[in-house]
Amino acid sequence: MDVLRPQVERSLGEFVERKLPAGGDAAFAPLRTAADALLSGGKRLRPAFCYWGWRGAGGTDVPEIFTAAASLELLQASALVHDDVMDKSDLRRGMPAAHRRFESMHEQSRWQGSAQQFGEGAAILLGNLLLIWSGEMWRTSGLPPASLEAAQPVHDHMRTELMCGQYLDLLEQANGENTFESALRVALFKSGKYSVEQPLRLGLVLAGEKRAPWMDELCTGYGTRVGIAFQLRDDILGVFGDPAQTGKPAGDDLREGKRTMLVARTLAAASPGAAQNVRRLLGDPGLDESGVATLRGIIEDTGALRECEDLIGDYMGEALSALDESPVTAEARSALTELAIAATSRKT
């Protein structure tokens, strides 16, 4: 991944500079600053899965694949900006969320009208720009037209799936069954698929002269499973993660009341009294440290935390077997093993 990062970052930097030049119209400077902040961090997982899919199916190490893979970071950045508006989150990776940046700009400039409305409006537009650009950067990567044409239906499907998954998430929070199965379905559609399986599939399809059955087997056997394990790890970090690493206050997912797989397991295993406590505390915006500690205690005592850790282990085991059985190149097999571990490890 460390080989990939500088290439991905250079491609992103060049593309954004072309769209919104730093020395261009001053009116757009705040959009550029917010875009740069969103694109500056992260593990670059999605480009890495795409790149190693490409290499695994025999693609060579050409600059065009870095551009195509890097475009997935624009899609991710778009989803993050809109997510933070929808969740009314204040922080993203320890920095103010985009809508809060725009809101502060409005307040500090003492402009007319509602600063909050300005902030949210500007963030919606920034998210739209990033979404549009992700498609444009992908298409203009310079890869052969036949490769791009073969992968385009996957690309289109991935984006519709992501938006529909986020909509399912809203429904699940508002009126879901809150079972492990319903939380898993949301997690897969909203995040798992477009974080692992689809980027990998894009790389494989781009490189493959024709789509072979083993590609779909690898996407399901390895991609789907790593995606679920990735999301389970995210559920755990949202409750037990170190704020210095997650960039969010401790227990933030609890305060937001997210109906995760971890919460579903907890509710299923809790005594009636403990379950009542969970329902009472979960989603309380004023939840303090002692409330977070109570919830953490219940999640550990019910065995839900242990169960989710075990599930991560099981999914990883199955994923790595599927990877072993696939005919990807040795170099890609080793990189995809490392990537799966990095995506699901205890460190963010």
Next chain:
Amino acid sequence: MDVLRPQVERSLGEFVERKLPAGGDAAFAPLRTAADALLSGGKRLRPAFCYWGWRGAGGTDVPEIFTAAASLELLQASALVHDDVMDKSDLRRGMPAAHRRFESMHEQSRWQGSAQQFGEGAAILLGNLLLIWSGEMWRTSGLPPASLEAAQPVHDHMRTELMCGQYLDLLEQANGENTFESALRVALFKSGKYSVEQPLRLGLVLAGEKRAPWMDELCTGYGTRVGIAFQLRDDILGVFGDPAQTGKPAGDDLREGKRTMLVARTLAAASPGAAQNVRRLLGDPGLDESGVATLRGIIEDTGALRECEDLIGDYMGEALSALDESPVTAEARSALTELAIAATSRKT
């Protein structure tokens, strides 16, 4: 236009049915209903400008051009949904705005959490789906790859321009100069260009074997001017329009405090006392009928209304001369004349 409408509507209906089948997953039914409502009305101006650009440059009457042209309605629908979230508008074409639909669904179902937040979140996602689909429908229209490739940079540019224009609009409302020139710039970028000039250019470029100088001359000479006149008419209808026609309460733009070209002309021409009145009343969410009447009176008394009507006439005159001088086919010339009139007429 009446020839075009059924074709555009059939293409849209088929595309949306493919993406979100009416008999598909019940969870997505509200997205489908909201999309159908957004796509059910309107003058289909953008597809018409695109179609007549294509025919004007010698394109033949093939079904693929209807699909490509119809995709512009998806982009427009996306912009409307997000606009209504950003402006917190209640109505769109006399019906509840998309975010209000989702909000009502949440309230009536007595779901958990904030109904407003659910409504806005769902509408942001619906807008994203429509935005993604507009690009997909365009690319998969079936037009020759070389045509699509030639037009793609125009398509990409149009969408970035639209989002940047909407951002300029937010800035103008918050801290603009509120001069006629600044309002004109916003109107062009936010609406005029993607309503007239760019759809026309897309059609011309799709059809032209190579891009000829007369095409750009027509886009500027006719397209830009019709776009400005279209926006001036929109400014006037926002203040003086009949609610039965506009689908919005009378004087809604005044209540929202929109800094239009019409308002800029009024402020420039008003006496200090009248200008102070305008500034006090404009943007008052509780503005009643008598307040609307006062503002309308000032807009008429300053001569601003007359000036804007005259400007529409001037721009239309110049636009139709430019059209006369261009080598488009006779049939296209006649259709583009009718279209310019329809886009700028007193009836919505």
